[in-house]
Amino acid sequence: MSAVASWPVVLSHGPVTLRPWRLTDRGAWDEIRRRNASWTGPWDSTRPHDSPEPPLTFAGMVRQFNRRARHGGMLPFAVDYRGPGERRGVLAGQLTISGITHGSAGWAQAGYWVDQRWAGRGIIPVALALASDYCFFTLRLHRMEVAIRPENARSLRVVEKLGFRYEGVRQRYMHVDGDWRDHAMFALHVEEVGPGLLARLEDQP
Template sequence: MPTKPHTEAVLADGIRIRPLAPGDTSALLDAYVRNRAYLRPFEPHRDEEFYTLDGQARRLSDQLSAQRAGALFGWVLVDGERVVGTVTLSHIVRGPLCSANLGYWIDQGYGGRGLASAAARFACAYAKEGLGLHRVEAGTLLDNLGSQRVLAKCGFSVIGDAPRFLHIDGAWRDHRLFQRVLHEGPPR
């Protein structure tokens, strides 16, 4: 199924969401370096290469390739030209599952403004209207109550807990899994 083109929007406080672009390498590097300690408890171990221009260029190139193949769609949240977060639909599966995984993070200095909720809603709308997906899944660490509140506000419901689900911050961590059903029609 062909997808609709990515869209852009203003989320809140003048923060825009727009598709990932080839020129985002430096801004993404700056954002990840700025938020390195803040994001560490929520992310997989990142080697030093991740925090270099070359590392971010390779990562972005891989993401854009996956996007062209229809396996991933990603956006950046920007304040002017400064990246202050990302949202991604990944592991897109067609056929009878017709699903994707949602991931997001917001810059430590931009929390509490409703940006994560707005970005998650934006991605879910694109998953439904642009991709024709049936559902979106997301997972949080059990103690990440802020992210769980974001998902609840966006219409996600808990589908269960997964012991030792992902290797995060150096160890296998338990996660709470959520889903949002987008439509009840047949796979598109």
Template sequence: MQHGPVGLRLIRARDARTVQRELLSNRAWLQPWEATVPGGIATFDMRVSIRRLLQQHRDGIGYPFVMEYDGEIAGQLNIWGVARGSLCSATIGYWVSERFAGRGITPTAVALATDASFGRFGLHRMEICIRPENRASLRVVQKLGFRYEGLRRRYIHIDGDWRDHHAFALVKEDVPEGVLARWVRGRVPSDAGAVPPDAGALPADD
């Protein structure tokens, strides 16, 4: 998958060294947003991680990609938690190296991945969950017109604790022309992805 200088391709075993180097050189940039395991120890053995991702792909429950810019690996994008049957849904997660930030790589890659999910992969719904503090990722879903669907309390273990996440989603019928085409043509609704001002408020006492 390609749009301009931005490419999205299935991760390969031989990408391990490059991806691991990017992760280690971007620790301060990525750590606040990285998933962790309660009581576990972080590992950066990308050979093991890639083997697991490719096994998920063979099992039909994930699509692990690298994002490229002018042919150079700039980050990762994973379509995970693929549910078939009556759901036909999945979730997107991603990271991009700091040196590639600001070039439109992530929204382009997310658009490509979502279009592929609704087309080639036979999915109906795509979700992205983002920490309220992650303004860069919030801009991605707003640019692409993902719909805000609510706050998930203490949803994912990130950087050593359970963190709240805003949930955004699109279904195939939302984007008949495709996510990428709608964005490139400037047809994303101006209020798309807007988070209500009280979205993080705790419910009032009864």
């Protein structure tokens, strides 16, 4: 398999599909983000007040994400979920693989959120497993990291379910919810995942 990302990438397993963002997602994005403001707000990344970067519109975000993805620096996925009996999936969340680095580092970092409407259905564990397996076995990366605020119990359950290894706390690691916040760091190396995280997930009772 090639170690060079070819964007766009679509990954699917059962009712979960990871796909690139589209400009036509704006209506669904606005509705989900408005409805989930209190659900995702405490965990959303923000920018310091003195950041030189202007705020992004949704269209600007999509264009920037796709440009970075075409250059191999990230995998910005919309997460679609097809409910029981449904013929088509709906936008249910986001999973972004960022900081993709090849060479002597061989690592990347994952971040994610899910619409509260679909929480508890195992969507994000499947999404993270799909994306991590792609990074390990197609991009030939060595390490996947996930940074989580220690108070975010739901997100912690995702990495625990997939067997990510706790590596400690990085103080004031990322600007989240208006301030620099400590994050617990979790990681896996390709040597630790055997046939892959999706297989590990499916083996669970």
